[in-house]
Amino acid sequence: MSSLIKSIHRKLFTLISIAGFSAVMSSSVSAIGQTPDDIAARIAPIGNVCVAGEECEVASAAAVASNDGPRSGEAVYNQFCTACHSVGVAGAPKLGSASDWAPRVANGFDSLMSNAINGLNAMPPRGTCSTCSDDEIQAAIEYMLDNSK
Incomplete structure (x- = not known):
């Protein structure tokens, strides 16, 4: 029992x-x-994979950026470069410091472009702007140089 x-x-x-x-x-x-709709919206995917040759539902960030026209050097600097180049993170040349930029300028502008596009030391390729065109990278470098004389 x-x-x-x-x-x-x-x-x-x-x-x-x-x-x-x-x-x-x-x-x-x-x-x-x-509600179930709130939960579905919260866990919805944040992106889609787009295969070359197939129609995509959403334009890529690079395509959207290119449709708006090129960004100015100042805009690129303020959005992507300032975090490191305003204070010299990991040896980055500071905006406004001619002495920081002088040895880099001595190597030529092509060297500056190559370093910015390919990355150097702690700086990742294209800085933190994966959607920047070469022209936008060039404009950002010119902006930093113009403001570091």
Whole structure:
């Protein structure tokens, strides 16, 4: 008889636990205010893979950037370069410091362009602007040089 009672107690405890957990979960979801649509929107993919030769639903960031026309050197600097070049992170030449730029300028502009496009030391390729065209990179370098004399 005691084994039958233990079995009933276990089953009853399990049922009460499941019912209590379900009640807690449903009240939590409604308390947070997340409907199934809210959850679907929250966990939706943030991008799509576009295969060359197939039609894509969303334009790439590079294509969108190119449609807006080239960004000015100042705009590129302010958005992508300032984090390192304003304070000299990891030896980056600082905007406004002619002495920081002098040895780099001595190597020629082509060297500056190559370093900016391919990366150098801690600087990643194209700085932090993967969508910048070569012309925009050049404009950013010219902006930094013009403001570091």
